[in-house]
Amino acid sequence: MATRRAVLIGALAGGGLALGYVLRPHSYPLPLDPGRGEVAFGAWLKIGTDSVVSVAVPQLEMGQGVTTLLPQIVATELGADWRQVAVEPAPVSALYANLPLAARWRTLWMPVLPDLAEDPDGLIARRWAESHRFDATADGTSLAAYEGLARGAAASARAMLAQAAASRWGVAWEECQVAGGFVTHEQKRLTLGALAAEAASFDPPDPPPLRAEPAAQDPGEGGSDSAMTGGALVYPRLDLPAKVDGTYVFPGDVRLPGLVYASIRHGQIGESTLAEYDKDAAQRVSGLITLVRHRRWLAAVATNWWAAEQALARIAPRFAVRDAADSAGIDDALAQALQSGTAERLFEKGDPAAVTGRLTHQLRYEAAPALHATIETASATARLSDGKLELWAASQAPESARRAAAAALGMSTADVVLYPMPAGGSFDRRLEHDHVVEAAIIAQQVRRPVQLTWSRWQEHVAGWPRPPAVAVLAAQTGETGAISAWRTRIAVPPSAREFGARLFGRRDPVAARREVAGEADALATEGAVPPYDIENIALDHVPATIALPTARLRGNAHGYTAFFVESFVDELAHLAAREPLAYRMAMLGKDPRLAECLQRVAALSGWGGGGDASGQGIACHRIGDGRIAVVASARRGEMGIRVERISAVADIGRIVNLDIARQQIEGGLVFGLGHALGASTGYAGGVPAAQRLADLNLPVLADCPAIEVDFVASEADPVDPGEIGVVAVAPAVANALFSATGLRFRRLPLLSEEL
Numbered sequence: 039m040a041t042r043r044a045v046l047i048g049a050l051a052g053g054g055l056a057l058g059y060v061l062r063p064h065s066y067p068l069p070l071d072p073g074r075g076e077v078a079f080g081a082w083l084k085i086g087t088d089s090v091v092s093v094a095v096p097q098l099e100m101g102q103g104v105t106t107l108l109p110q111i112v113a114t115e116l117g118a119d120w121r122q123v124a125v126e127p128a129p130v131s132a133l134y135a136n137l138p139l140a141a142r143w144r145t146l147w148m149p150v151l152p153d154l155a156e157d158p159d160g161l162i163a164r165r166w167a168e169s170h171r172f173d174a175t176a177d178g179t180s181l182a183a184y185e186g187l188a189r190g191a192a193a194s195a196r197a198m199l200a201q202a203a204a205s206r207w208g209v210a211w212e213e214c215q216v217a218g219g220f221v222t223h224e225q226k227r228l229t230l231g232a233l234a235a236e237a238a239s240f241d242p243p244d245p246p247p248l249r250a251e252p253a254a255q256d257p258g259e260g261g262s263d264s265a266m267t268g269g270a271l272v273y274p275r276l277d278l279p280a281k282v283d284g285t286y287v288f289p290g291d292v293r294l295p296g297l298v299y300a301s302i303r304h305g306q307i308g309e310s311t312l313a314e315y316d317k318d319a320a321q322r323v324s325g326l327i328t329l330v331r332h333r334r335w336l337a338a339v340a341t342n343w344w345a346a347e348q349a350l351a352r353i354a355p356r357f358a359v360r361d362a363a364d365s366a367g368i369d370d371a372l373a374q375a376l377q378s379g380t381a382e383r384l385f386e387k388g389d390p391a392a393v394t395g396r397l398t399h400q401l402r403y404e405a406a407p408a409l410h411a412t413i414e415t416a417s418a419t420a421r422l423s424d425g426k427l428e429l430w431a432a433s434q435a436p437e438s439a440r441r442a443a444a445a446a447l448g449m450s451t452a453d454v455v456l457y458p459m460p461a462g463g464s465f466d467r468r469l470e471h472d473h474v475v476e477a478a479i480i481a482q483q484v485r486r487p488v489q490l491t492w493s494r495w496q497e498h499v500a501g502w503p504r505p506p507a508v509a510v511l512a513a514q515t516g517e518t519g520a521i522s523a524w525r526t527r528i529a530v531p532p533s534a535r536e537f538g539a540r541l542f543g544r545r546d547p548v549a550a551r552r553e554v555a556g557e558a559d560a561l562a563t564e565g566a567v568p569p570y571d572i573e574n575i576a577l578d579h580v581p582a583t584i585a586l587p588t589a590r591l592r593g594n595a596h597g598y599t600a601f602f603v604e605s606f607v608d609e610l611a612h613l614a615a616r617e618p619l620a621y622r623m624a625m626l627g628k629d630p631r632l633a634e635c636l637q638r639v640a641a642l643s644g645w646g647g648g649g650d651a652s653g654q655g656i657a658c659h660r661i662g663d664g665r666i667a668v669v670a671s672a673r674r675g676e677m678g679i680r681v682e683r684i685s686a687v688a689d690i691g692r693i694v695n696l697d698i699a700r701q702q703i704e705g706g707l708v709f710g711l712g713h714a715l716g717a718s719t720g721y722a723g724g725v726p727a728a729q730r731l732a733d734l735n736l737p738v739l740a741d742c743p744a745i746e747v748d749f750v751a752s753e754a755d756p757v758d759p760g761e762i763g764v765v766a767v768a769p770a771v772a773n774a775l776f777s778a779t780g781l782r783f784r785r786l787p788l789l790s791e792e793l
Contacts, residue, residue: 146538178758306724519614655773706763
């Protein structure tokens with residue numbers, strides 16, 4: 039129970055009063071640093087004498103709008119005026135441990151008996167997450183991890199403010215209302231700022247007196263004029279004005295006194311080591327300061343980044359490489375694994391005998407490596423001074439980045455400070471922190487603050503892609519085409535375990551691949567179990583070993599498993615001469631929410647049955663408790679294949695901010711379209727074929743189809759819209775291309791195979 043003794047009263051710091059209460063264990067220090075005239079209420083909010091409410095956000099803002107969502111939750115529960123709400127990026131702290139993500143990734147940090155940490159509220163997951171200050175941003179867990187905590191903190195603060203006002207007015211605090219930035223009782227009212235310091239002397243009720251309804255918007259209202267349930271309030275994105283006028287500061291915008299700039303060259307993908315280079319070749323580059331050599335990379339440091347990049351271009355360092363990544367070798371390894379590799383059964387339902395042997399239909403699908411293609415390439419600034427390392431970087435796993443940088447420099451993690459910066463798109467790329475460690479090493483060598491920025495080419499060389507995968511899907515069908523048995527065999531590297539070895543074990547990419555070789559990985563096959571009511575199902579994973587390090591990417595395994603499943607279902611429907619929508623609906627009796635998404639997207643898109651030459655394709659998918667259905671319309675013209683329209687209906691539970699949900703689904707559809715038609719590269723001798731964004735066949739504005747998005751109203755717990763919008767696009771487009779051309783495309787990116 040939080041009592042007055044749990045309220046921390048800090049000393050005056052430059053005239054600023056630090057007050058707050060601790061809602062979590064006393065052993066964790068208060069992470070917020072109140073300024074002059076501010077009162078800190080625990081780990082989540084501060085209230086100034088000017089009534090500005092600053093909300094701590096312990097998640098990386100990478101375009102998904104989390105720096106609006108969490109403040110909106112606090113503002114709604116507190117009763118603040120949205121015009122007086124500000125954001126404060128939170129430092130790493132045990133108080134912000136992401137428990138749902140820790141439990142979800144338990145196999146990555148606790149490979150032995152991981153199910154002991156399955157419960158996010160259980161002792162094991164909690165202790166690990168808090169002791170490792172696991173504030174990671176990933177897998178759409180922000181609301182699940184923090185909505186309850188933020189609401190509880192705001193509700194307690196609201197009650198304490200009401201108690202302070204009631205004490206002045208001589209009334210019961212329960213009779214006071216808090217709304218629009220004021221505490222009121224009949225005709226009396228006081229601002230939040232006028233009461234904040236006094237409020238800290240009151241005991242917060244236990245449990246916190248939550249409002250009857252959480253933050254929610256009705257999707258039926260639509261558009262930016264959507265009304266808040268019970269209110270008529272809208273919550274524009276807090277980061278939007280600065281992004282529009284260019285004042286939003288990204289890692290590459292950091293400027294420090296005496297700052298120098300670094301560019302870098304990494305060795306080829308494989309076991310590469312720096313062999314030789316001609317440092318004299320760059321002596322005539324104006325502005326070059328020095329070179330920093332590492333076993334696997336060479337960096338140039340100069341007074342400006344362009345000079346550093348030109349110096350490396352002239353030097354053209356050479357690397358010795360073994361086991362270099364090569365597309366032909368990768369394809370052969372996957373094919374061999376699929377055909378004869380040892381598989382582990384990850385899921386089984388019904389009679390095992392029913393999914394054994396040759397089934398009626400069997401088809402093979404493939405997915406090539408997929409690149410993140412972030413707008414902003416990797417960039418980090420490091421300053422080492424007086425035994426302290428300061429880092430300015432965008433990180434989805436900030437504590438892991440701090441620990442890795444400290445280990446690289448042989449110093450204590452306590453002496454490393456990471457200032458959280460936003461990312462110009464991440465798509466899970468900023469879960470990796472190679473560039474942060476490199477910047478720290480370079481700063482140590484040059485003894486000056488340094489900003490390292492990777493070129494786009496280096497982003498492709500050292501920014502590991504989503505893994506390639508090959509699968510054979512088999513089904514047993516009857517005379518009507520009904521599926522009685524389904525078997526999936528997927529050959530894919532144990533990519534999530536490999537990523538975990540880098541993130542949690544601090545293994546280098548080569549060591550990480552070797553450490554997890556041959557291990558089955560449930561996270562690498564997520565989404566492969568069809569959402570349909572099929573009596574007998576089996577999923578087998580063959581952990582393939584390839585010479586290419588792989589990583590997580592927006593949508594993750596669902597990005598290829600949804601393509602496999604929904605392409606196969608569509609083929610089965612056509613083989614049975616069944617209309618694709620009706621064929622799916624007949625198997626969704628146990629998932630009415632997904633069935634509703636399909637029905638509504640059919641109406642939204644003017645679905646015509648997907649007949650020959652209609653150019654329409656349909657697909658659906660489920661991630662956790664979220665569901666989506668997509669219809670794509672495509673045609674074949676003189677300029678090739680063109681996707682003209684994408685319609686989507688999603689059920690993501692209770693919607694906190696409708697505009698952001700729509701933006702995330704729309705952005706996910708475009709992102710998924712990019713990976714359906716491009717965003718990949720081949721490899722030869724450890725070198726990616728794609729060197730620029732222009733080489734990735736990404737959709738530009740002129741290529742983007744008309745997009746329409748609708749939502750199913752739901753009272754279920756909210757689901758992150760950022761991942762689910764990505765995954766069903768590729769199969770919908772593939773099915774549309776079949777309708778338009780009569781050709782089946784079974785490889786991602788589409789059109790990458792010979793016709």
